Amino acid sequence: AKKELPEHFRGYKHVWVFVELERGVVHPVSWELLGAGRKLADQLKVDLAAVVLGAPGEGTRNAIQEAFYHGADLAYLVEDPILSDYRNEPFSKAxxxxxxxxxxxxxxxxxxxxxxDLAGSVATTLLTGLTADCTELAVDGDGSLAATRPTFGGSLLCTIYTLNYRPQMATVRPRQLPTPARDATRTGRVVEFKPDLDEDKIITKLLKFIPDRESAKSNLAFADVVVAGGLGLQSAENYQLVRNLASVLGAEFGGSRPLVQKGWITSDRQIGQTGKTIRPKLYIAAGISGAIQHRVGVEGADCIVAINTDKNAPIFDFAHVGIVTDAIRLLPALTEAFRQRLSPENADRLAG
Amino acid sequence: MKILVCIKQVPDSAQIRVHPVTNTIMRQGVPTIINPYDLFSLEEALKLRDKFGGEVTVLTMGPPMAENALRKTLAIGADRAILLTDRFFAGADTLATTYALAQAIRKIQKTWGDLDLVFTGKQTIDGDTAQVGPGVAKRLDLLQLTYVSKIVEADAEKREVVIERRAEGGTQVLKTKMPCLIAMLEGTNEVRRGSISDSLRAARAEIITWSAKDAEIEDLTKCGLKGSPTIVKKVFAPTPRTERAAFVEPGKTAGESADAILEAIFKRHPALKEDMTKLASGF
Ligand SMILES: Cc1cc2nc3c(=O)[nH]c(=O)nc-3n(C[C@H](O)[C@H](O)[C@H](O)COP(=O)(O)OP(=O)(O)OC[C@H]3O[C@@H](n4cnc5c(N)ncnc54)[C@H](O)[C@@H]3O)c2cc1C
Ligand SMILES: Cc1cc2nc3c(=O)[nH]c(=O)nc-3n(C[C@H](O)[C@H](O)[C@H](O)COP(=O)(O)OP(=O)(O)OC[C@H]3O[C@@H](n4cnc5c(N)ncnc54)[C@H](O)[C@@H]3O)c2cc1C
Structure with missing residues (x-):
């Protein structure tokens, strides 16, 4: 229960978002967090600060600029060549x-x-509470952070507080929260911070960074349209129907967990609790039953279309448009219908 | 090489059911298993021991029945198993868990000598926070390597470790010093079955059981519920969407059904048509 906050914590004010900058690129979850942070800060009537750590250079300056555009009032900047690649020691120290x-x-x-990797180290050093993988953040009546996260594979939610320690820390999964609108007229102030960092004292060294092959990258989490298949497709060959539709739509393709286990798709294309969370404008699910672990990964979609032979399949409880029919028969027709509707002049080229 | 592996006994989540009326978790009769992610770390520890000699100790904090999980690790090939169990540990969040584990690890080093490596799993399948590894590392001042996909080199003489680590958009190759903490990524090795002699040994082996006092944990206010800064205020079921899908009647042919679906989508989201036309034509 809540005690009077100890004296030494009373000066703790303002909401901070750690902007994840690596090799000059910001992870988009940072903007999603700024969107959520903005609401918390407004409710608490405090400032929203972005924490930007990086090597001196354009990437870092851009990150600060974008943080202002996405809602930050100020940015704490730690600029040091030591911070060009992520390593736990200098980042957690800073x-x-x-x-x-x-x-x-x-x-x-x-x-x-x-x-x-970072949050666990920081929270332990500060001896404060850290709520993991939140899906919702709010401020309650007395100004405490109410951090809600799924438990038991999403079948239940729990709300966790860190009442008597500061800061109240939480991590949030990418794509769980909407990206706020970007406003390029916004500005903010930069507060530079020089922590005590010394490359000679950092034991862990980066020998090499091997970027993922471009072709191997799936952009599932950030795609506008996603087509996915489930066990209802019955074979790896039939899964090809999902890829065909995705290709006509310029969409990403994915699937339920059993398809990964069967080797029909790679694990980076799994959608759900233990896979990717997606927030597309359109999500088409073919032969997926809609188990809770799948549901929690797709509920942020604007429009969910479900194709399933069982009218009682749980997916129809959260889909917006449903059809009770055989996906294996429907998918080729759907592919053709979209092809004609979306780009009639390209029909011939795409058919090749 | 002296290696420690932290494991957790977890309910087999595939079999957890939520009571349809009361929305409480029905744990009764749910079998428990070793957290599956921990097995990849155990396997890596055993591989290093087989190559360099030394011993693998397994540690868990949990209720007395967690002994079963420890016994299984002995059957797989671990040399020693320690169960840290005490009512003072109940209700621990990750900060309190790492306090107790770190204290026990100190006691292990005092008893059997300094460790070269500590392993944890990537995360558990119940709490699923991935915070315990980094917390233990910080408390013991160990260098920390999470999401490790490959141990490229571990040199006990030079006390150096080179690993590959999954990062956003690529793989980091990092070099660090022992002692350090490693959390393996899943699927990075084939977990062994264990020999017949190991399983015979495991059946009779003593599981070393420590209370807080045995582990020389002095500050009980840092343990369990008392030592946990996080407070679970409420547990509740997600509000179900009230409206079910708008059903499209299947047509006589698949083509008719497809047209009907397109109609329904674009009626619901008129803006989608323009977005999708752009996307489809590759812009
Ligand atoms: C800890 C844990 C984590 C998990 N994480 C995930 C996760 O991240 N993502 C995930 O997806 N799952 C996850 N799961 C698994 C999840 O519980 C389900 O088992 C899984 O989502 C089911 O996949 P499915 O819908 O493809 O298969 P099924 O449940 O077998 O459903 C197949 C569906 O296809 C329908 N069907 C059959 N034939 C046809 C046809 N010809 N045309 C159309 N429909 C047809 C059936 O009516 C049925 O509804 C997790 C489970 C656990 C325990
Ligand atoms: C539904 C639910 C939600 C929770 N949410 C939070 C939260 O947001 N924040 C928080 O601080 N606590 C939380 N807890 C409490 C937390 O689960 C416990 O503190 C737990 O003891 C350790 O966390 P974990 O299961 O997440 O382990 P993780 O940090 O995911 O485990 C990583 C690795 O650490 C090792 N490890 C973990 N636990 C033990 C152990 N007991 N003994 C030996 N090795 C171990 C294993 O090798 C494991 O693979 C939650 C608990 C539940 C049931």
Whole structure:
């Protein structure tokens, strides 16, 4: 239960978002967090600050600019060549020192490989609470952060508080929250911070960075249209029907978890609780039953279309448009209908 | 090489059911398993031991029945298993968990000598926070390597480790010093079955059981619910969408059905048509 906040925590104010900048590129979850942070800061009537760590250069300056466009009032900037690639030692040191100096009441990070690696270290050093993988953030009546996360594979939700410690920390999965509108007229102030960092004292060295092959990258999480298949397709050959439709739509393709286990698709194309969360404008699910672990990954879609032979399949409880029919028969027709409707003049070329 | 592996016993989530009326979790009769992610770390630890000699100790904090999970790790090939169990640990969040685990690891080093490597799983399938590895590393001042897809080199003489680590958009190749903490990525190795002699040994082996006192954990206010800064305020079921899908009647032919679906989509989201036309033509 809530006690009177200890004296030494009373000066902790403002909402901070860690902007995940790596190799000059910002992870888009940072903007999603700024959108959520903006609402929290407005409710608490405090500032929203972006925390930007990176090597000196254009990438870092751009990140700050974009942070303002996405809602930050100010940016704490730590600029040092040591920070060009993520390593736990210098990043956790810099963030911890920054928190101890400027004292935020809320600190949010993305639940990415970087964010999860960093958040656990920072929270343990600060001896504060950290709520993982939140799907919703709110401020309750007395100004505490109410962080809600799924439990037991999404079948239940729980709301977690860090009442008596500061900062209140949380991580949020990419694509769980909407990206705020970008407003290029916004500006903010930059506060530079120089933590005590020394390359000679950092033991872990980066020998090499091997970028993923462009062709191997799936852009599922950020695609506008996603077509997915499930076990109802019955064979890897039939799964090709999903790829055909995706190709005509310029969409990404994915599937339910069993398809990964069967080897029909690679694991980076799994959608759901233990795969990717997606927020497309249109999601077409063929032969997917709509188990809760799948549902939590797709509920952010604007329009969900479900094709299933079972009218009682749970997917119809959260789809917007449904049809009870055989997906294996319907998919080729759907592909053809879209082809004609969307780009009649290209029909011949696409057919080739 | 002296290696420690942290494991957690978890409910087999594939079999968890939520009570349809009360919305509480029905744990009764749900079998428990070793957290599947921990097995990839255990396997990597055993591989290193087989190559360099030394021993693999397995540690878990949990209720007395977590002994079963530990016994399984002995059957797979671990050398020693320690169960940290005490009512003071109940209700621990990750900060309190890492306090107890770190204290126990200190005691392990005092008893059997300094560790070269500590392994944890990537995350669990129940709490699923991925916070315990980084927390333990921080408390013991170990260098930390998470999401490791490959141990390229581990040199006990030079006390150096080179690993490959999954990062956003690529793979980092990192070099660091022992002692360090490693969390393996799933699917990075083939977990062994364990030999018949190991399973015979495991059946009779003693599981070392430590209370808080045995592990020389002095500050009980840092353990369990008391030592947890996070407070679970409420657990609830997601509000179901009230409206079901608008059903499209299947036509006589698949083509008619397809046209009907397109109609329904564009009626619902008129803006989609323009967006999709652009997308389809490759812009
Ligand atoms: C810890 C945990 C994590 C999980 N994480 C995920 C996750 O991230 N993502 C995920 O997807 N799942 C996940 N799962 C699995 C999930 O619980 C379901 O088992 C899975 O989503 C089911 O996949 P499916 O819908 O393809 O198959 P099924 O449930 O077998 O459904 C097949 C559907 O196809 C329909 N069908 C059959 N034939 C046809 C046809 N010819 N045309 C049209 N429809 C047809 C059937 O009516 C049925 O509804 C997880 C499970 C656990 C325990
Ligand atoms: C539904 C639910 C939600 C929760 N949410 C949060 C939260 O947001 N924040 C929070 O601080 N706590 C949370 N907790 C509490 C947390 O689950 C426990 O503290 C748990 O003991 C450890 O966390 P984890 O299961 O997430 O482990 P993870 O951090 O995911 O585990 C990583 C690795 O650490 C090792 N490990 C984990 N637990 C143990 C153990 N007991 N013994 C030995 N090794 C271990 C394993 O190798 C494991 O693979 C939650 C618990 C539940 C049931």
């Amino acid at each position: 963030v911890t020192q920054l928190v101890n100096t400027h004292k935020p009441e809320i600190l949010l990070l993305g639940a990415t490989t970087l964010g999860r």
